[in-house]
Amino acid sequence: MKDPVDRLLQLAFLEGVISTRGAYEKQVARKQVTAKRSPALKESVARRLERELGSVQPVATVGSFLQKVLESPAVQPRDVSSRLGITANVFAMLTRNRISPLKVSAESWRRFVKLFQIPVDDLIEMIRRTQQLIHYRSSFQMTLARYDTRKNKELKATTLAKATEELYSRADLPLPDAQLRKIEELRTELLDPAAPDGKS
């Protein structure tokens, strides 16, 4: 039978008034679980999780991230660009993945992290994928240029270009060393707590 003092302390723990400094959480990780839930419950939870996972699409590039942000009617491109400290023109090119993210200053990316509250590593991954897309775009455009059929040529080319762009942005392709070095330098700079407005 649980003691009322223990229950009172539990309540204070749940409300964040007192803590065990991680002792409880470590204890939970250590416990051997004996009582198992029914397979029916596990199946229904698995289905729920998979459904959620399907609706949570990871953002592939800087452009797709910004496009998602701009879907909200409350967000104006001009406001976002001024808060990031970049021109409206550069912002427009970023939303369409038409400019190398390495041409944008570290300071602006620092503001980006702060404004959208995203982990630096996630931003770096978006930057890497955007850079990959830009780096390989010329080669896939050349391939597309060779694509030629008489019927619906334009429509098919547009569809192909869209599909190719998505494939390139999602694939893991090697980038030239110099570009990778720049991305790594940017990451180091963004993670530097001594930098202005840097993450602590």
Place this chain on the structure above:
Amino acid sequence: MFLPPVLEKPSVTSPLLPDFVLFSSGILMPRTSNKELVDLLKRGEREGCSRLMDAYLDRLVNEAVSIFHLPEAESEELVSDCLVTVVQQIHTFEFRKSDGDFHFWVMTIFKNRVRDFVRQRAKTVGLVTHFQESNFENEEMFGQGERDVIAAILGAYEEATRDESTSAREIECRERLRVIEEVLESMESWERVLLRCRALEVPYEDITRYTGKPASQLKVYHGRIRKKFIKLLAVHYPEVMEGERSS
């Protein structure tokens, strides 16, 4: 590279449990790194869901039922919601110190869910009834005045949960329990650790590591320190104790 999902480097792999790793501190966890699990979920892979469920479903339901005394059906629903939140919020999570960060993050989500459940229960049916299922009526343990003090704290907490404004409710719920923190602060450090940890059933052997006192001694002292705590708590409610004495 395959690393287990825990707080430190692995020490032993048991031949009887090849899918588990035993750590020097006694932690036994599935042989999947949290980093790998988080990557799977961030990539949107279904395997991430089954690994998350294997690691946490039974574990957290057991905690909700055995530690926080929630009904089994509600516990299952609560943990299911908690795991859904993990999946929904996975893109906001990042490792800062170690592989164990993920476990602490999941535990925070779980703790918040249990807290919301308890608040809801306090708001609707009240908590005193549930406390009466405990050792509350043991007259050797608690005098009427001390029981009234606990009831007064719970009553104030229940009142705070009925606050319409979310932010005010958030602050008030904590404020009504602040007296517990004050009383603990007035006690010796090892007594505080013992009370906090035992309330959540952290084993005496672990508390020995934090306090430097032998487990056998801690077991003996625990009951006395609980009594000391409740007496110190009563000092903060002179009106309740006074009313008790005069009646």
